[in-house]
Amino acid sequence: EAGVVQSPRYKIIEKKQPVAFWCNPISGHNTLYWYRQNLGQGPELLIRYENEEAVDDSQLPKDRFSAERLKGVDSTLKIQPAELGDSAVYLCASSSRYGENSYEQYFGPGTRLTVT
Amino acid sequence: AQKVTQAQTEISVVEKEDVTLDCVYETRDTTYYLFWYKQPPSGELVFLIRRNSFDEQNEISGRYSWNFQKSTSSFNFTITASQVVDSAVYFCALSPAGTASKLTFGTGTRLQVTL
Numbered sequence: 001e002a003g004v005v006q007s008p009r010y011k012i013i014e015k016k017q018p019v020a021f022w023c024n025p026i027s028g029h030n031t032l033y034w035y036r037q038n039l040g041q042g043p044e045l046l047i048r049y050e051n052e053e054a055v056d057d058s059q060l061p062k063d064r065f066s067a068e069r070l071k072g073v074d075s076t077l078k079i080q081p082a083e084l085g086d087s088a089v090y091l092c093a094s095s096s097r098y099g100e101n102s103y104e105q106y107f108g109p110g111t112r113l114t115v116t
Numbered sequence: 117a118q119k120v121t122q123a124q125t126e127i128s129v130v131e132k133e134d135v136t137l138d139c140v141y142e143t144r145d146t147t148y149y150l151f152w153y154k155q156p157p158s159g160e161l162v163f164l165i166r167r168n169s170f171d172e173q174n175e176i177s178g179r180y181s182w183n184f185q186k187s188t189s190s191f192n193f194t195i196t197a198s199q200v201v202d203s204a205v206y207f208c209a210l211s212p213a214g215t216a217s218k219l220t221f222g223t224g225t226r227l228q229v230t231l
Binding site: 031041042045056089105110 | 153209224
């Protein structure tokens with residue numbers, strides 16, 4: 001079974017530029033999460049989707065961050081414009097409500113963003 | 117509010133030594149889940165264990181064991197006979213029971229195992 005796929009793995013941009021990250025969750029997983037992990041810290045949830053609906057976006061900085069999961073499968077997280085403080089690893093995870101491993105979150109490898 | 121504290125920032129051990137990673141948590145929920153994840157240099161978080169708050173039995177899986185003590189709000193992780201491949205950052209996490217969807221992570225403990 002394929003895991004959570006993220007691209008790109010690395011991205012370097014100048015401040016004020018836009019950037020987008022893509023995530024394809026494990027097939028059949030209805031819940032998708034975006035996390036941000038700053039250096040030396042644990043991941044922090046940005047947004048959670050149940051199918052195509054964003055059910056928890058309380059930690060998403062909505063002035064510059066946006067996300068979508070139009071068909072309830074893959075998802076895109078966008079930053080526009082990027083700031084120096086946005087440099088971090090952006091992790092995508094997915095989980096399913098069903099089965100033996102219900103609600104366990106499976107993480108992708110992340111996208112390491114550097115804003116210069 | 118939920119909080120997870122991993123006081124050990126970095127631990128170095130020599131291969132074959134036993135090592136314990138500490139985790140202390142705070143929550144007002146009466147039922148909750150506790151987790152441990154491993155993050156190797158590749159960056160991907162790997163699930164190790166989930167423990168429900170009403171199940172205080174300790175668990176052993178190969179060289180890994182977990183000690184859950186509700187009285188002290190701790191969920192410690194021990195690696196027996198450590199190996200170089202155990203080198204990684206280990207995160208403890210907490211979520212409300214029910215959906216396990218709102219994970220609160222600690223700051224992680226970097227474990228370095230050398231020959």
